[in-house]
Amino acid sequence: MNQKLNIIISGVVFAFFSGIIIGLFTSPIIPLISAFVGLVLILMWVIIDAREHNFKRSALFNILVVAITVLSVPYYLFKSRGFAKGLLAVIGFLSFMVLWSVVQVMGTAVVTTV
16 A cells, blocks of 8 residues: 555544544643644655655755644645646645544544443
């Protein structure tokens, strides 16, 4: 299976289980850990994708992907793919972010509605 697809599937599965943990425990650190893991998965995806598209990344760019994901990932997608394909990729990225949130809420709902 494709490495990028594995990362996406891992992210969705992690989001569900982190939602369960968020529903079970009230610690404010758990959502922060979940967000950090999500950022690491996004960085891993970008690293693999950049290699596939022969996009030169710097250490600063990697830091920006984690620090300001909402701006740096769309920038990367437009820069590496051009406008039309970049726009589709940005829509896919934003869809993944929404999917992550919905699946996490579903995981939380599993334990809070039982």
